[in-house]
Amino acid sequence: MPTVLKPKKSETADAVPTTSDLAVGEICINVADQKIYTRKSDDSIVVVSSVTSGGGSLTANSVNGTHIALGSDATGDIMYYNGTDYIRLAKGSNGEVLTLASGVPSWAADSTNVSGTSMGGDLGGTVGNATISANAIDGTHIALGSDAAGDVMYYNGTDYIRLAKGTAEQVLTMNSGATAPSWVTVAGGAGNAVGISFTSPTVDADITFSAGENGKSDGPLAITVGIAVTISAGSTWTIRD
Secondary structure, eight states, rough: OOOOOOOOEEEEOOOOTTTTTTTBTTTEEEEETEEEEOOOOSSSSEEEEETTTTOOOOOOTOOOOOOOOSSSSSOOOEEEEESSSSEEEOOTTOOOOOEETTTTTEEEEOOHHHOOOOOOOOEEEEETEEEEEOOOOGGGGGOOOSSSSSSSEEESSEEEEEEEOOTTTOOEETTTSSEEEEOOTTTOOOOOOOOOOSSSSSSOOOEOOOOEEEEESSSEEOOOOOEEEEEOOOOOEEEEO
């Protein structure tokens, strides 16, 4: 007579055996749930088989990308839930973004990509390549930092920078290297400095240096016949080569 194996069983729905019910490796059947349980060596109770009306069921976390085929799958496609099943959404075109249309995802042109939009006002070009329009900059747009009334602006070879204003009766001249303007005090003391300049190398009008007044000019100079240059006592007129 054949041997009949009768594993432990339960006919109570949702009943799960415990470690007190099973030895390691022993099985138990819940007939109502159509599940087979066993006890592992770590004393956990696991389902080793489960049957539904359509057949066996998948265990948790058992499906990965290799098991999925939605039909006509192509590189870049995505999957979303339509309320009934997960379905395939074909990939979009280059530069498109994923957005919602009527509650479902779809690919659309990127409305935030405005790099090609034309600028306006004081700016020309596009958002992605903006330029300042010709003659758009006036004094109200410029701030060089620590600006004060009387300051001047000059180019240092890289940028326009601020030259702080000089003191009373100083004159603006070029530095010894002729690379930048600077404020200097003319010899003779404040209040007694007279700068002489000419638009031509010829002096064709009378000039008088009063006592204590000094002047500097670039030479060479020619004095027209009949023209008088009067240098009072205590004054100097320096003609630089």
